[in-house]
Each structure stands twice: as C-alpha cells, then as structure tokens.
Amino acid sequence: MCAAPGSKTFQLLEMIHQSKEPGLLPGALVMANDLNVQRCDLLIHNTKRMCTANLIVTNHEAQNFPNCSLAKDYSEAYKDNCKSQRLEFDRVLCDVPCSGDGTIRKGHDMWRKWNSGMGNQLHLLQVNIAMRGIALLKVGGRMVYSTCSMNPVENEAVIAELLRRNGNSVELLDVSSELPELVRRPGLSTWKVQDRGSWFQTHDDVPHDRKNVVLPSMFPSSNITEESHAVCGYVEINTDNRGSFSRNCDIEETSNINHDMDGVSTDPTSNLDCTSNVVNSKFPLHRCMRIVPHDQNSGAFFIAVLHKLSPLNGSQIQGTKVQHTLGKGRIKQLHKEPEPETRPCETILTCQQNNVLEVDDAELLGRRQNLSADNQTSKDKNSTEVEMVFNDVKSGREESGDIMKLQKQSRWKGVDPVLFFKDELVIKSIKSFFGIKESFPLEGYLVTRSTDNARRMYYISKSVKEIVELNEEVGEQLKIASLGVKMFERHRSKDGCSCAYRLSYEGLSLLLPYISTRILYASPLDFHRLLQYRTINFAHFVDSRFGEEAASMMPGCCVVVLLEGHENADSILKDPTTIAIVCWRGKGTMNVMVSPPDRTDLLERMAYRFGIKASAEEDEKLMDLTREDGNIMRI
Template sequence: MIASRTPVSLHSLLVAGGHRKRCVGGGRKRGCTQRSHLTQALESFWRDATRPAPPPAAVARSEANASWQPPPLENPAFEEYYKEQRIVRAEEWDEFINVLRKPLPATFRINASSQFLKDICSKLENDFKRFLESEVSDEYGEDAIKPLPWYPGNLAWHLNFSRKQLRKNQALESFHEFLKHESEVGNITRQEAVSMVPPLFLNIQPDHHILDMCAAPGSKTFQLLEMIHQSKELGLPPRALVIANDVNAQRCDLLIHNAKRMCTANLIVTNHEAQHFPDCFLANDLSEICKNDCKPQRLEFDRVLCDVPCSGDGTIRKGHDMWRKWNSGMGNGLHLLQVDISMRGLALLKVGGRMVYSTCSMNPVENEAVIAELLRRSGNSVELLDVSNKLPELVRRPGLSTWKVQDKGSWFQTHEDVPHNRKNVILPSMFPSSKSTQEGLSACNNIEINTDSGGSFSRNFSIEKTSEVYCDTGGVSNSNSTKYSGSTSNSIGSNFPLHHCMRIVPHDQDSGAFFIAVLRKLSPLNESQMTEVAKTEQLLSTDRAVKLKKEPQTEKVPHEKVHHHKISFEVLDDKSLEEQQNLSMDNDSSKDSKLTEVRLGSDGVENGEAESGDRMKKLQSKNSKWKGVDPVLFFKDVTVIKNIVSFFGINESFPLEGHLVTRSADTDNTRRIYYISKSVQETLRLNVESEEQLKIVSLGIKMFETHRSKDGCLCAYRLSYESLPLLLPYISKRMLSASPKDFQRLLHYRTINFAHFIDARFGEEAASLMPGCCVVVLREGHQNLDVDSIAMDPTTIAIVCWRGKATMNVMVSPPDRKELLERITHRFGLEAFRADEDEDVQLQD
C-alpha cells in the first residue's frame, strides 16, 4: 500500500516521463540524461512509497524541530573584537550592543531637484505626519515620522519603524504605497540615513566633474545628480559631469535603473575595477589639439566619492545574518583592496580637489588604517580635512589613533609581532605605527600560503604582491585563543591626525554605523608614488593570473567573497536584489541583458578636425574594443535632425548637432536617439582619442524614438517623455494647452476622441493639428498658451501625446501618469475619477 505522505503520484511521474521522452528529439545525449533523472525519480518514488509511515509522535517531533527560529543576535568574537578596539566607551557598551540588536528605522530622502518638491513636502508635513501621529503614535511614539535634523532643507526623513514593520502594518499601508510610488518615479530615494552623509561633504559645484568609484546600486550617485541638477541654470542642462563606476556588470544594470529615474544627460556609467580605473582625456577644443599635434589634457576629477567595498558590519541592524557570519578576517582581507581603490581615486583627483572615503564598517583596519596608509603613501601631497564644523547636528565621533590587529584569534600591536607565515596576510599598513607599506615584508619571499579551502601552494611572493590577500575565516576567537595582553590605550598610536575622520555609531542617533574621511589633494603625487602604485597593480594582475593557473578552485576575490556593503546597505525597494536586477530598462541594452559600449566611428568627429583616418578605420573594422557589446555612435544624419527641428520648431539655441548619439551600428535604421550634455560629449570624443580606455555601459537620455504610425506623419520620430523637461522650453510647434479637467481626463483614459473633450475649443485644435507627436501643456486659468512663459516656468506640467486619426493618445508610462493625476487632482481640487469600463469604451471610441 502506498503511504499517503508521498509528495507525488506515480501517474504524474509516468506522465512527466512520457513528456520528456517526446521532448528529447534528436539529442541523444540530452535524452539519456533526462531518462536517467526519470529513473532516479521513479526509484525514489517506490522507495518512499514502500517505507512505512512514521508514528504520529515522530511526525509531531519532526514538525516541531522543523519550525524556523530567527538567528541569535550575538557573536562572542564580534563583541570581543570591538571591546578590544574600544570604538565606544566601556560604560556605553551595553547601550551600543542593545541598539545593534534592534531593527533599523526606515529613512528616505526627497529629490531636491524634483519638479514636485513642494507638493511632496506639503503632503508629508500636512497629511502623512498628522495621520501617523494619530494612528500609530501609541505603538511607535509621538514622532513616528520626523525630518533628520542634520540633512539640509528637511529633505531627509526618519521613521520610528523598520521597513519590515512598514510593510506588515495595515495602518501604514497607504504611507507604504506612497513611498513605493514616489520612489519609482524618482521623487524620493529610500536610503539609510548614514548612507546619505558622504556626498554632503564633497561640496559639489555646478561645473564639477565627479567620479563615483564604487557606485552600484546608485543611491549616492542619484544624490550627486540631485546636487548638480539643483544648481543648474534655468532652461539649460548642468555643466557638471558624473561618472558612476562599478566592477560588476549586473550591478551596473541596477545602477542604471536607479539613476534613470533622474532623467539626466550628464551621467556616464562605466564598468571597471575601481583600483584599475583607466586614464582618459578631456579638452574643450579638440580641433585645436589635433591641429597643433599636441597631447590632449588628461581627464581629472574635481570630486571623487570612494565608497569602497567593505565587510559591512555597520549594516548589522538590517542584515541580521551578519551576526552569524562576522569574523575579523573579513576586514583584514579587504584592507589592501580598499587602499588600492583609494590611491587610484587620489591619482585621478585634481590638485585642489576633494575625495571622500567611506565604508559601512566599524573596523579600524578598514577605516583609520586605510586613511593612514593613504597619507603615508602620498606624503605631503594630500591632507586630511577637519570638517567637524560641517553638519553640526550630525552626531559623529573622531577617528581612532590606536587600534590592534587580530588574526586567527591572536592580537598584534605591531607588524613585527606577526608570525612569519602570516606576514603576507597581516600587512604593515594595518597597524597605526607603520611608517611604510614596504617595511618588514622582505621576509615574505618563498613562503607557503594557506588558502581558504585548506589547500596550500608555494611561490615566490614578492613585496609588491601583497595586494592579493585572502579573507581568513579563522578570525572567530575562543577561550583558548592567545591574546595580546596590552590594552588599546597602551598601544602605539598613529602620528597622523586621524581624529579628523568621522565614525558614526548606531546608538547616537538611532542609525546604522558608518566611517567617513575627507581628503584634499595639495599637489600632484610624485613619480615614485605613482610608480609604486602602478607596480603594485601590475604585479597584482600577474599574481592573480599565476594563481588562477595553479589553483583555479581556490581563487577568492575579496569583494565578491565577503559581504559587499553596497548590496545589503542600499537596496531600497521591497523586491529582492535579483528582482531589481531584472527590472526592465527602457533602452537597447536592457533587452538582451548586455552591457552597451561606446564606439565612435569616423562620423564621431567634425569634418574639419584632423583625425587619423587609419586609426578610425581600424576602430570601425573591429567594431569595438570591448567584445560582445553594441556600439554607441554620434548621430550625424543632418537630414533627419533638420526634419525633427522643423517639425517641432526646436529653437536653434538648443544644441542638437554633436549632442545626439545612437546605440545602433545601422545608422540608416536608428530606432532611438539619445541626448548627451556637453561634458559627456567632450569625454566621449576624447575617449576615442585614448583608444576607448573607458568601458562605457550607459549614457545620455532618450530624446527621440521612431514610430510605426501610418497616419501620414511628416516626421519619422516622436518625442520621449523622459526628456521633455529638458526640451520643452525650446519647442514652438506641435503644442496644445488643455484645461485641468481635460488634462485629467487625458491622463486617466489615455485615449480620447476629439469630440469628447469638455473644452470644445481644445477638441477642435487637436482635430486641426496634423497627425503625429505633439505636446499638451496643462493650462492654469483661462490664459492662452504662451511659449515664452513655459521657458521661464520650471513648474510647467506637460505630456507627450500622439494626434491620431480621430483621437488624442497619451504617451506616458503608467507610473508617471499616476503621479501626474495625483498632482493635478490635489492642486486643482478636482474629484478623483471612478469611471467604469463602459465609459472608457465610449471615450476611446
């Protein structure tokens, strides 16, 4: 007799087997594999079916044991490590550790450059704040929602409940939906409070070139874009440039998706190892450079954000699994990667420029030790700034001057104390007393290195190869571990002013933990410093290749093996990371999940420029330096551009020629045309001059797109809604103005017959317009459409529509339509639509 507890019937297995047999076709090898799987499944089925059912008591015990238990929020090694480092005073340790065990409060930031900034602030302060105070004050306190006091302009908000509580509490459902929707359209960013701090210390100016070295998933990049767009001149794109880089291709996709909400023409997304970020060139007059046969100026950055990969224990309130995984080897294994990335950032920084180094780790080996090593390597070329007078309401603590290093449960005060066979893992730069990265490493030659998998291999491990370090998982100490007997207070301290660094600890302002240091470049790094960095990077690459050849199964990349703080710390949507990575992006590269590259052909330069024809032909023949990607070319079809300009009446003061790019190698059948700012244009052109050193995966904003209409439109392209705010002040044709009620009906029904508009005059104007794309502007009051007033009013609301044979069709995405509906309904006191499907059919004709 077959026991009732079997999970599947024999009939279903036989049916599945028959299906598999029919599907195998001519693939014998594959078919044999599938039949083998079926045979195993049948054997398992009969084995389980003939086994006697367990007694009820055993089933009950099994169910009780199978019940899930939350992970314990404790780790003796973690507590021992940070007690020894004394990152907080002994009398506040209990408060510190208790806060770490509490859920992290949710926080979000309002987009300072949003068109609807005032509406969102008003809704928060007048609607949701009062609602939450009345509905959940008993559960979460009177200040259930309040602005973060240290963030400028009351644009960042703190909630007294976690994201999980926000999702689960029915009383908070409407507020949760509000946050999700506004985040989707780019009006707010759901981001942890301490993650908002580093960009604030960069002191961004309107014309700055900014590099975000480890940018994904993009919260800080979005914050940088807010800053440059907030300071732009009316009616013009910003002059600034943001290059956002990440090493991981999938995370670049997530970065692009998040940054796309800003609708900016000033962003370039690149895919490089941050420590090997390439040189490229920049010049304002390429033709003059080519004419004089001189080398273009090297591209340097006014600001660099160096938010490096780290062990991420500052996010322990949000990622409770960190309690189980944490060990001191995680920070040791990332230390030199963090140094290499930061040194590369300093090398790319202009003299007088500012770099912010940050981690979401509390570990001094990843924080103060890295900053000390940067100052040590750069000599007098770099200074650590004292910014204690900035953001006075942000509670922060000075950086440590003394700390110790732990390895396999043992504590060390200096590098000389480290055993000989561990000197390649525990480096001199990890200690506060170190004077040089090269001290004490000569004994590391011909030593045996233990890998994480338990294997070992011998090789000549030279001094400069210490960048290749391993995450040692043996950092969990126990009662039998040997410990250094001295206290931290008696440890040798650093001579650098590390108290100018900032450490944010969770119990000061009910937040996560973070570390921030602000550096300024005073003079170019000297030749020996640059040679040392380059030599280290070259040997690191060679060393990695040798190890891959000898021990491919043991290769460990530190920032992939350990917890990467940017994955767990800034993924802000309720969906999982994988779901966010798979979100569709409205560009060519998203459809096939490939990265898109920039390749400029011979049409990428002006006719009068003395370009090397042979080199350009070589570039064209190989299609792209970066294999497996689509090209991005300057769009130079003058006939098409003139047709677009004439059709929409685009003012000649808006620069199109030289600012349009396409991602299709077939320029005769270009589907989408993207617009780029002048700063991006200059970088692209000179990226060709440097033989495509930059591996660019995304840039620009979609401005024009082909249509398939057969209505007799005279222009082959239509406008894109996402670029409309940029182009709107310069359009003089194909524009209509609609009353609030007709505008509301358009957004709600999407397609309306000309005869069904409330304002008969608007319907007549729409009917008299030639078929094709047009712009409908929201008319406030009874005034006629004034193109000049639109150019001077950044609050103008407009949408892209299609004038068909007998209908007006809205060409705006559902989230954007929903947002606009809510705005005008609230602003003009209109009644919200509650129409049935019959009315929809009548209106759509």
Template sequence: MGGRRGSRTQRKHFKQNRENVWKRPKTDSSSDPQNPNSNNPPWQPFATQNPSFDEYYKEQGIVSPDEWDAFMEVLRKPLPAAFRINSTSQFFEDIRSQLENDFMKSLQAEAVEGGDLEPIKPLAWYPDNLAWQSNFSRMQIRKNQTLERFHEFLKLETEIGNISRQEAVSMVPPLFLDVHPDHFVFDVCAAPGSKTFQLLEIIYHSAKGGSLPEGMVLANDLDVQRCNLLIHQTKRMCTANLIVTNHEGQHFPGCRSHKNISIGSETTNELEQSITQLLFDRVLCDVPCSGDGTLRKAPDIWRKWNGGMANGVHCLQIQIAMRCLSLLKVGGRMVYSTCSMNPVENEAVVAEILRRCGVSVELVDVSNELPQLIRRPGLKKWKVRDKGVWLASYKDARKLQKNGIVPSMFPSGKNYTDLTNNKKSANGENVNSEDIVQLDGPVPSADDLEEEVSDLPLERCMRIVPHDQNTGAFFIAVLHKVSQLPAIQEKSASSQRKLSTRNELHENLSDQATEEINGLEVISGDGTDEKILEVASKADKNISKIASEADERISEVTSDDEKISEVALEADLVDEPDEGAPESNSSEATQGAADKKIDSAKTGEKRKLQMQGKWKGVDPVLFFKDETTINSIKTFYGIDESFPLTGHLVTRNNDANHVKRIYYVSKSVKDILDLNFRGGQQLKITSVGLKMFERQTSREGSSAPCSFRISSEGLPVILPYITKQILYASAADFKHLLQYKSIKFADFVEADFGQKAANLMLGCCVIVLRDADKSLSDHIQVDTSTIAIGCWKGRSSLSVMVTAIDCQELLERLSVGMETEKNGTLAPENHSELDEKQDMSGENGTSLEEHDAEAKKIQDISATE
C-alpha cells in the same frame, strides 16, 4: 599575487545579492510546527549576537565601556526606513509640504492619543528638510489608515522618482564632497546608485534656471549586473549629465587623447583645444568593505562575521583609493567612506594613503560642517586580529609568520625585519632601510602588547555609530589634493630623461656619420678609386642604418613621451604590496612597472584603435550624424536653433537606418565621449545620455511626417525650444486626457482646443497645462514649474503617450484635496491605435509589460541595498 587572490575572493562575495532576512518567508507544510510530518524546523530570526564581534570591538575601543550596552541594544534592532526627496523634481516643494503638514502632523496626533506610534520626522542634519525617517512595522501599517495612506504615497512617489529610499548614513558622504554645478564627479564604486542619484541632484539643484548644468557624474561599478541596477536607479533622474561605466575601480582607465587620431572633419588643432585627459574635480570613493555597519538591515552578517574579514579587503581598498587620487585634479576633494566599523578598513587605509602621498594630500577637518550630525573622531590606535591572535604591530606578525598581514594595517605603518633575513621582504624582494625596524626579543603576550599610536591627524576622520542618532554605522574621511602625487612627479622626471635621450641619439648619429666621412677623406689620399667607391658604399649603408635606427628609437621616445602621464595613472602610483609581503619603496621597481606598461601600450595600441571600443556584450556609443533625420526632427517640432542638437545626439546602434532610440548628452558628457574616442575607446560605457527621441513603430506612426517622437524623459529639456506641434490645454481638458488616455477632437471641453488639435500634423505633439487666467491663444513662458505631456495626434483623436503611473501622479498633483481621485484607481486604459505598451518597445523589442516586470525584479533586489 597573494593580495590579488584575496581581493578577487572578496569581490566575488560582494557580487552576491543579499536576501531580505527581516522578512519572514511564507510557511509551507514542510516547516509547519503544527504538522507532525514536518522535516524542517519552523523559521527562526537570526541570532543578533556574535561573541567574536563583542570581543573584537570592545578591544578596539569603538565606543567607551559605559555605553557598550546602549550601542549593542540599538545594533540589534531593525533599521528605521529613511528616504530623500528629489530636489530636482518640479513637485519637490509640494511633496515636502505634504510630509510636513499632512502626514507628520496626523501621525503626531495619533502618537499622542494611542502612544504606540512614532511620527515621521526629517533628519535634522540634512539640508532643507529633504531627508526623512520613519519607523513602523508592517502590522502597524495594516492597522492604521494614515500609515497605510503614507505607505501608498511612498510607493507611488518612489516609482515616479520624486522620492528615493536610502539609508540615512548613506546620504552623508556626498554632502561632504562640496559639489558645484560645473564639477566633474567620479563615483568609483557606485552601485546600487543611491549616492550617484544624490550627486546628480546636488549638481542639478544648484544649476541656473532649469538649464543643464555644466558638470557631470561618471558612475562606475565592477559588476555588470550591479551596473544594470545602478542604471535603473538613476534612470528616474532623467539626466543628460551621467555616464555609467563597468571597470575595476583600482584599474580604472587613464583616459587620454592620442593626438594623431581625428574625428570626422575635425582637425588636430581643434582636438587640442578640447580636454586631453580625464580628471575629476570631486571623487566619491565608497569602497567595498566587510559591511558590519549594516548589521541592522542585514542581520545575516551576525553569523558570518569574523575579525579577519577586514584584513582581506584592506589592500584592495588602498589600491582603489590611490587610483582615485591619481584621477583627482590638484585642488580637488575626495571622500573615502565605508559602511564598516573596523579601523583596519578605515583609519588604517587613510593613514596609508597619507604616508604614500606625503604633503600632496591632506586630511581635511570638516568638524564644523553639518553641525547637527553627531559623529565621532577617528581612532589613532588600534590592533589587528588574525586567526584568533591579537597583533599590536607588524613586528608581531613577522615573528608569528602571519603572511596575510601587511604593515599598512597598523597605526605606524612600519615594516619590521629580523637580523637574519638580510633585509628581505616576505616574498624575497629587497626593501629600503627607511621605516624598517629590526626585531629583537620574544613576541609579547596579548596582555603585554605595546600598542602603536599613529602620528597622523586621524582624529579628522569621522565615525558614525548607530546609537547616536538611531542609524546604521559609517566611516568618512575627506581628503584634499594639494599637489601632484609623488609618483606622478617621478614619472615626469623619467619623461625628462627620455626626452634627453633624443638629443643623445641625434649626437650619436652625427658623430658616426662624421667618422664615416672622415674615413672616406683619408682613403681618398692614396688614389685608389675602387677602395673609395667600396668605402663610400659601405658608409652610405651604415649611415642609412644608423639613421633608420635613430629615427625608430626617437619615435619610440616620442611615443613613450606622450604616454608617460597615462602610464603614471595606469600603473600603481607606488608599489602595491602583495598580501603577506611588506611594501617596497624602490623607485626602480616603479619605473620598471611603468616601462612594462609603455611596452604593452605600444604593442596593443593598434589593436585598441581597430576595436574602437566594441566591448563584449556592450553596444558601442556612437554620435548620431544623420543630418536628414536631425533636420526632419528640427523642422517637424520647430526646434529653436539655440538648442544644441548637432554633436549632442548619440545612439547605441551601428545601423543608422534602424536606430530606435536617440539619446541627448550634455556638453560635459560630449567632451568625455570625444576624449574616449580619441583615446581608443578605453571606457566600457554601459549607459549614457538622456533618451530624447524614439522611432515610431506603429502602423499609423510610420505614415507620420516625422518618424521620431519626443520621449517623456527628454521632454522637460527640449520643451522651452519647441515652437510647433504644441498646444496649451485648460485644466479640465488636461485632466480628462490623463484620466481617459484618448479623447476625440469633438469631445474636448473647449471646442477651440479640439479644433486646434485636429489641425496639427499627424504624429507626436506636446500638450502644456495652462494657467486659469491664460487663454488658448496666449503663449506660455516655459519654466521649471510648467507641466507638459507628450501626446499622439491621430486621425480622429488625441492620445497620451505617458505611462499609467505618471498619469496617476499628475492627477494627484492636480487634484489636491480630492481624496476620491487621490486614493482611487484610474479608469481603465483606453489607448488609441498607437498603444503605448506596444509603441514604447525597447531596442530589442521589449514590451512595456516586460520592462515593468524587470523593473520589479530590480526593485526587489535593491530593497536591501
């Protein structure tokens, strides 16, 4: 219980949003130093020092003594800004070219002349010049026109989703996962979503020809508010290959199929052909930590930091990592990472993982990957500090009765006990004699501590320190799952034992029935009919009772049999020690925990199935099966039959008649949703799918032949399959639409285009930008470079259904070199009756203005993440 209480305290701390302490607040009269009546002192920056920090990390040997001053000097400076180009954006090459040939060269020239500017530069270790770093102050931005233009460029592209702002070292862990386009990837502690976005980029960038990749990302976070932040971040990706869930990482559900549940008209045989257990090819395990690697962007940590912060999250980190390994496929890769420099959260956790998993998991040497990334090998020795006392081994903790310390925090991981405690753990439980060393002699002084040295290959881990490449600090370890974990194998053996019980029950039933029959034969010899009838009746009852009991027990064994693998995943894979108690290696305890899980599963199964995943505060995920609506959409837009709509559409509304949004999911996500349904909706899904269709809510929209329009987010996916309600505009007419938002049919530059637009059916249509050498009647082969927007064909005009910020982005891309359009504001909006701000309302009636205001709040919150 101690461990859980400690971890819950830490989790509560992690939920709190961190203020931007580098930003000086506005001065008011109460804190004005010129005001004699001021009660409060003027604002002062945080002191970027902490004696305890210095003492702790000098003792741990994170860096050598001769580079300590350089390490601390950089650690006290604000962190440079870093950002990444979204490689899946259709304009990513243009953006990279603009950075390389415009901003970088201009700033380099000004740096040479003025001497006070640092040019922006790509991160040398990130592939394809897609990650960049800049280091300018607000004062420099205000004084320099090129910097101001660069700053506006960053803001616009970030809001569109073409650029993601992310700390440089935070970009490293996904690069070591070796993600392929067909991989199922699990991001266990995903908020605020920068790494999730990066993982999706990798999957999409390596997919073929702009088609949806076969893989997917499942992003999870403990806190609902942080899940919302994650959803907002990844929404800019416009992906159908993402599921966002809300669970504790260490208790993530073992989502398995119950074969006796059918879906619609599907048969059991069809279900058995689909996936029956949710396992992942890759897992990113970026766990909650003390966060002292982020001191440069969060200097408030300086005053809060103490040597015991890492001790409080150590056990939670092990639990999350072990749970992630249990969800990893054999042959898969997991990256364990923290933004902490503390070995108790880093090497100690990795060492404990390797001890628990044995030969099933290996620590991968990735020193040859990303050669331009400067990294340092992991430590093989370290100490633990608790309440001002240094501890070199668990022996010291036992003698000093340090109840918050566990053996896994130390390099050897050995447990120690004295001669008088009869080999009992700190909480009174029996422990095995293996890896236990008896105490002898007095506790040594701090100067005489005998340091333990790990015999595991921890040098294969990597630690990134700030002064090597002017970044934050990070720790990364790459793990490869060679075979099933030991606990899973143990559960399999238990499963075999339970299966053999079935045969024993059958034998017992046969034996008892035989005895009853033999009793009848013996009695029948004395010729007493009444006794024969009496014994026969009794035998019938006994046989019936035995058969009933046997069937019930056999049913239980079968049910247990089906759940045994799920229990192995849901139960802790090995006994998790309470904080302050040494680990117990008792297989009986593990089996007992599994049996309790089985009993709980049996009693709660019916309740789970009845709930059907209606999590409190979370809308259900339902497959959209209204054939009338689906056929109406197909007919209106002429959607080619090769595009898989049926079975790939989901909603979050139980009432099909009032569905406002229809989402599209990829094949991989569809399979997981099917599995989740068959398993009793164990996953608490907060977001899934790509918004593909939206119901028309305006007066004019309700009279259109099709009541759903194509969403801007979903248009790139469905565009190649649309054969109706689509027109190809010249560059002039396309720009005019973006500028003026609504144009009457007679006012288009090309009269034929205006006539074709007038001939379209009332409702949503798609306008594609055609090349200059193409005529209006030419069919254009759609590819990743095709530019298209959704519009509304009204009774007398054509109106765009794209946000103002998207219009601005497209105009700038189409007007390269035209500085007046590039830097000036657009003409006032001239929306038609189908005004986008009114029409694009949310499921609960949220207007676009409200949505933008909420997005601004979320951006402010995530600025320091």
C-alpha cells in the same frame, strides 16, 4: 567609484542642477562607476528619474579605472598644457566596498554573515581603490573616503596607508566645522588587528605564516618594512607550507572564544606582553569622522576628506609589484595590456600606470596561467574565424563600407559603442517638425548606441561631450554603460508623419522651453483623462475646443501641457513646475506616450494638487467608448 545602487549619485545630480533654469544645463557632470553589470542597470534605473544630460555610467573595476590620457608617459600627462588631454575630476566620492557592520541595525543578515576577518579581506582592495581615486583627482581637488563599517582596518588604517604612500602630495582635512548638527567622533589613533581569533598590536607580532594575510598597512605603526606593500616595494609570499597561505574565504571560527587553534589567547588585553607600549599612528587621524549609531539613532559610518596638494610621482602611480615564492623558484607577473573585459573581483592588487595585473596567492596565479593558455587557444581560433568572416563579407560588399562598419564596433564585448549622430537631414527634419529654436543646439550633442538606423538618440551636455570625444581619441578606454538623457525615438507609425522620430518623455523637460510647434494646452480634467485612459477619442474630451485643436493637428508626435488657469503660453513653458507629457496624434485619437510608472506618478501629483479622481461609472463609460472607437494605437 562604487556608485550602485545610485542614491548618492542622485543627490550629486540634484546638487549640480540646483540653481539652473529649465532648459539650461550645468557645466558640471557626474561620472558614476560600478563593477557589477546588474548593479549598473539598477544605478541607471534609479537615476533615470533625474532626466539629466550630465551623467555618464561606466562599468569598470574601481581600482583599474582608465587613465584616458593622450600623453605618451606620466611626466607628459601632468604638464599644464596637457590638462585637456587627460581625465581628471574636481571631486571623487570613494564609497568603497566594506564589511557593512555599521548597517547591522537594518541589515539583519549581517548577524549571520559577519565575522572579524571580513575587514582584513577587504583592506587591500580598499587601499587600491582609494589610491586610484587620488590618482584621478585634480590638484586642489578633494576626495571623500567613506564606509559603513566601524572596523579601523577598513577605515583609519586605509587613510594612514594613503597618507604614507602619497607623502606630501595629499593631506587629511579637518572638517569638524562642517555640518555642525551632525554628531560625530574623531578617528582612532591606535588599534589592534584580529586574525583567526588572535589580536596583534604590530606586524612583528603576527606569525610568519600569516604575514601575507595580515599586512603592515593594517597597523597604526608608521614603520615601513621591506614586506610592506608600499610604493615600489616587493611583497614576498612564501607558500612552501601548504597550510601557511589562507585565502580570504578561509577564515575559520574557533570553538573556544578565548584561544585560537594554537592556544594563543584571543583577549585583546592579554594577547600582548603587558610591558609593550601602545603604538600610535603619526598621522592626524583624529581629523576623520566616525558616526556611531547610539549618538543620533542612525547607522554607523566612517568619513574622511582628502585634499590633493600636488601631482603624484611616477612611483606612486605605478603602485606595487608582487613577487610570489613557490618553493625555491619565483614567479613575477609581467607587464601586459589588460583585456577589455571585466576581471574577477579577487584580483585586487593593481599597477595603474602600466595596467599590471597581479594576484594575491599562488593558487589564483596557477588558475590564471591555465586560463591564459586556454584563452590563447581561443584567441587563435577566434582570430581565424574573424578573418574568414571578414574575407567573405569583403568579397560580397564594398570595401570602404565594410571597413567603416568594423571600425564602429565597440572595444568592449557586449557593450554598444557611443556614436555621434551626424545625419544632418534627420536633425533638420526634427527641428522643423517640432519647431525647435536655434538656441538649443542639437548638432554634435546627439549620440546613439547603434551603428545604422539609430532607434534612440540621447542628448548629452557639453561636459559629457568632451569626455566622449576624449574617450574616442584614447581608443574607447571607458566602458560606457549609459550616458545622457533619451531625447528622440524612431517610431513605427504609418499615419503619414513627416518626421521619423518622436519625442521621449525623459528628455521633454529639457527641450520643452525651446519647442514652438506641436503643443496643445489641456485643462486639468482632460489632462487627467489622458493619463487615466492613455487613448481618448477627440470627441470625448470635456473641453470641446481642445478636441477640435487636436483633430486639426497633423498626425504625429505632440506635447500636451497642463494649463491650470490663464497662464501665458511662453511663460508656462519656462516654468520649472510645468507638467507636460508626450502624446501621439493618431487617426481620431490622442495617445499618451508615457510609461506606466511615470503616469502613476503624474496621477498622484494631480490628485494631490487638484483633487481629481474619476468615478467608477465614468471610468467604465469612457473605457466602453474607447473600445467602440477601436482606434487605440501602439507606437
């Protein structure tokens, strides 16, 4: 749900591809989500090496992840005959944002940035993200909740709140027998909460002006009060006193480590009455796992595995409504459809079923009201401008063609739509040019991100296709940043190639077992030369027969396969260890169509496997010959 930068996503992709032969796609898929657009780009970059058609990257607030349900209401959505009409997952990895104090050994910035209030700030966000994860989980599925923090407010308190809200619908699993070599400790059953230097054992001990910051769910007590943000409850936040409300970023450090600003002792053992009883959670939190650094020379982590036993009821899905008390008046947030744009991270309390957007303080509420007024004015202006543009275009073009273009625009601002590529003539020319076998389906599995003159085509698996089709039916609720693997790209060559598209190196490993033409087999030395110099004249290959075969081939995209010995052509194409690259047969030269990082990786693999390294004299000689030919090509 919070997937960037992508190391866990990459491992999950490796798991689903583990037992599949080349050219065969697994039935599963991985959907990776992150709120930040830049982090989504990093996630896409890090998972690109996997070259998988079974990945979707989305850009949403995790706690607001779309339902993608075709049912009219909640009761209809979870009937057995509607399973294909809603988006659910067998497994959910809920690696929530946390204070990160468990990374203090490797993250030296934490020594300067960390304070005891960071966990309190994130607690409610973590609860809402985890609740959304459970709502998206199939009955019988599992959700892993994890942090890299040691703070029980971010760990056991969140799990206890999930169990409290979901009742008998969710259970906490005992996974102590899993991974026996992993040194772990049981979860805590009792803890205290710190706020502004003071320690509290129950929510009743919290000063009245801090009850809106230190929430009941942060404590191990199982009592549910009217103030609790439990399901269908109301949280009353009194902001009569300006100093009574403190925003998350306003946590202050005191000069006296033993007393807070009001003179209350900050010692966790002396803050409470010595006669008070220790409060223990009624939930089996010992089933959680704590990984501490000094047990096995690692970072600190918290892990809990939850099992969904039955569908959540409507009130559990709807979440919490919030009331704000401003002096004598009350302001309630009304149910409204969210704008298809990313909302600020500070807005962390959400009602998922009706997409209710709620705020956590009066200051933010006032700011949102001002923004709403500005946005309404902007919307009216934009509506007028759009109408004028539409009328101008409509008068100069065919009505049907223009309406089709408007319908192909993405719902999400700044994000290209996902469109199925349906040009049968182009697909037929691609299959004919590369000799793609009928056993590899292209029709219905190619998508593009541009409405006309598609430059790139991406191949998606059957499972991803079902998600894309569902997303179209529900009005593009998913904001898809990336999906599938790039398979074909439109080229700009004027060599007279009969096919307008060339192969992409990213999708070559998937398509290679099904290609029957446009394939050349190179010796290790010639293959190394291609990678080293990118462009080589046919006459300069070590193997003259390879140069002759390349010269006799029609201009256009081709595949060069590394031939290590006397392997059979059919068997080598189906071998998962086969190394192949995409090239372009130009006018007198062979040009490599592989990115510099991938070329460097392949050169290192060849140096390790064959020990081939070109000498400096040979490098200079071959580069001079290439410059004299002047046939270097740019596709």
